[in-house]
Structures are given as C-alpha cells and as structure tokens.
Amino acid sequence: MVYLAELRMQHGDRLRVHIDDENLSLDVVELIDEIAADPRRESAELYMCGPIRLMDAVRRYWATCQLPVYNLRYETFGNSGWFEPESFLVRIPRLGIETTVGTHTTILEALTEAGADMMFDCRKGECGLCQVDIKEVDGVIDHRDVFLSEKQQSAGTKLCTCVSRAVSHSAAKARGIPAPAVDGDGDLVGVPAATRPILTIDIP
Numbered sequence: 336m337v338y339l340a341e342l343r344m345q346h347g348d349r350l351r352v353h354i355d356d357e358n359l360s361l362d363v364v365e366l367i368d369e370i371a372a373d374p375r376r377e378s379a380e381l382y383m384c385g386p387i388r389l390m391d392a393v394r395r396y397w398a399t400c401q402l403p404v405y406n407l408r409y410e411t412f413g414n415s416g417w418f419e420p421e422s423f424l425v426r427i428p429r430l431g432i433e434t435t436v437g438t439h440t441t442i443l444e445a446l447t448e449a450g451a452d453m454m455f456d457c458r459k460g461e462c463g464l465c466q467v468d469i470k471e472v473d474g475v476i477d478h479r480d481v482f483l484s485e486k487q488q489s490a491g492t493k494l495c496t497c498v499s500r501a502v503s504h505s506a507a508k509a510r511g512i513p514a515p516a517v518d519g520d521g522d523l524v525g526v527p528a529a530t531r532p533i534l535t536i537d538i539p
C-alpha cells in the first residue's frame with residue numbers, strides 16, 4: 336500500500352487493488368480462472384506472497400487449472416500456521432524435561448529455557464537445524480516451517496521447533512477458531528492441563 340500511488344502511475348487501469356476492509360477481497364478462483372481462460376495462459380506468471388492459507392489456495396487452484404507449475408512464483412518467510420496458537424505441553428522423556436509452550440513462545444524457546452541443548456540457526460523455519468523427532472502427539476501438529484516437504488510434514492515424524500506447534504484435536508476440527516483465553520504466562524484459562532495437546536519428542 337505504501338507504493339500504491341507509484342504503482343497507479345506505472346500501471347494505470349491495469350492495476351487492481353483488493354482490500355478486505357473495503358469489501359474488495361481477492362477471489363482466488365476468479366483470478367486464476369481468468370488466467371486459465373486467457374490465450375497466453377502457458378506464459379502467464381503469477382507472483383505471490385502472503386499468509387499460508389492464501390498461498391495454499393492459490394497453489395491448489397493453480398494445479399487444478401493445470402497451469403504450468405514453474406509460472407507460479409512465490410517466496411515464503413516461514414508461515415503463520417493453519418491454526419491459532421494454543422498452549423501445550425512438550426516433553427523429552429530421555430532428558431526428564433517437561434515444559435509448557437505458551438501461545439507467544441516457541442517450542443525452541445521453551446525447551447532452551449527448560450535446559451535442553453537445542454541446535455538452531457534461522458529461527459524462521461527455513462534451515463531445518465532445529466528439527467526434532469516426534470515420538471508421540473496427543474493433538475495435531477501445525478507445521479509452520481518451509482524446510483520440510485509436504486510429504487515429510489504429513490509423515491509426522493519430524494518438526495521444526497522454532498516455528499511449528501501442537502494444537503488440540505478440537506481446534507484442528509474447527510480450523511480457524513479463535514484461541515481460548517490465556518493468562519499472563521500464556522496458559523489456558525479454565526482449561527485443565529490434561530486437555531491440552533501434549534507433544535513428546537527427542538532431540539539429536
């Protein structure tokens with residue numbers, strides 16, 4: 336939006352601006368249908384950046400329309416996850432560590448604080464250095480990294496502790512529901528600890 340005036344000058348009528356607050360949301364299907372119906376469809380390139388759900392919707396519909404995969408260009412800076420962050424327990428039985436990961440804390444931070452010797456570098460879900468083995472999860476993993484492939488993520492055996500989280504089964508069912516109230520420590524208010532997601536891992 337900072338460059339709007341400049342973009343208007345450069346592109347005139349060809350510039351389309353979608354602003355949710357002004358009821359001008361981007362319709363992904365409409366946009367990609369338009370590209371798919373264009374005679375230049377094989378050479379049309381789409382560049383995108385944004386939240387994971389938007390990028391995933393574009394990627395999926397781009398594939399549905401059988402547009403050339405190499406013409407869809409995007410860069411990710413980690414992702415904001417599929418679910419609202421929840422407080423959960425993380426355990427490393429081999430080291431006798433069990434700690435709470437608050438809504439504003441990462442697994443990496445919580446484990447480091449609890450005395451685990453963690454490896455990490457980017458802290459953005461890009462390098463994979465902080466990945467650990469998942470031993471058990473009572474809940475669902477919200478993979479937020481861009482290091483593991485979709486196949487590796489769905490295998491559910493590794494996760495990147497600097498960005499990824501665990502969420503409860505109920506949150507996973509109702510994707511997108513707001514996070515429950517939390518206290519100053521990031522703990523769920525009025526929710527017994529036993530109902531929180533529990534993630535059991537081991538570190539290299």
Ligand code: FES
Binds near residue numbers: 497498
């Ligand atoms: S520190 Fe790089 S992916 Fe976590």
